[in-house]
Every structure is written in C-alpha cells, then in structure tokens.
Amino acid sequence: MEALDIEQLLELARQAARHAYAPYSKFAVGAAVRTASGRTVTGCNVENASYGLTVCAERAAVFAAVAAGGAERLAAVAICSPQARPCPPCGACRQVLAEFGGDDMAVVLEQADGRPRVLTLGALLPEAFRHA
Ligand SMILES: [Zn+2]
Numbered sequence: 001m002e003a004l005d006i007e008q009l010l011e012l013a014r015q016a017a018r019h020a021y022a023p024y025s026k027f028a029v030g031a032a033v034r035t036a037s038g039r040t041v042t043g044c045n046v047e048n049a050s051y052g053l054t055v056c057a058e059r060a061a062v063f064a065a066v067a068a069g070g071a072e073r074l075a076a077v078a079i080c081s082p083q084a085r086p087c088p089p090c091g092a093c094r095q096v097l098a099e100f101g102g103d104d105m106a107v108v109l110e111q112a113d114g115r116p117r118v119l120t121l122g123a124l125l126p127e128a129f130r131h132a
Contacts (some may be wrong), residue, residue, distance in 0.1 A: 089124065
C-alpha cells in the first residue's frame, strides 16, 4: 500500500471510533477495511448490556463491507482506539479477517505517536484456519 493510502485508511478508522457505542468498557475502537477492488468500509465496536453480544469494530467493518457490496477479498484493515495505541485485533477478529484476507493482507495499527505501523495478517495469525 502507498503511504498516503495507509494514512487515509487510518484516518477513516479514527473517525469511525467516534461512533463507537461503548458505554460499559469506555473502550472505543474504529476500523476501516479496504477491499481488493478499492471499496472502503468502516465499523466501530457496538457493546451490549449482555456483554457477550458485543461486536468489535473490525468485525463490524467486515460484515458491513459484505452487506454493502458482497463478499470480496480484503486488501487492508486499519484499526484505531483513542484509549490504546496500538490496538491490535482480538483473536476472533483475526479469524474473521482471515476469511476474507490472505496472509499478505495489511493490518495498519496506530502507534503511540500517531504514526501507522503496518503488519500482515499472516504475522498476526500464522497458519490461520481456512477451508481449502
Ligand atoms: Zn475483535
């Protein structure tokens, strides 16, 4: 990914975090996914009084991307939380990202100084479970 694209994706994640519904944890997270065809879709975490029903920002973004334009390979995801920098995806989200992204999918995290750090999904979830 180009440096400009990375920064734009991270900015969209920052903006999405402002919409987080996190009255219980106070831990707002925003995510922005970029599909292989160039679509960009954002998501935020949405908590529930029944805590187990909470959906993370990353999964909200992936599911919204599928709902809006169909299942498509993901090229990148950016994740941002004002409360924790960097904010890597949880295990469940890594598995959901692996459903639509390959090992080379870019995972962009905001560092403490605000600059992006780019990892790969393969580094975060080696030997992911996938159907052949
Ligand atoms: Zn998660």
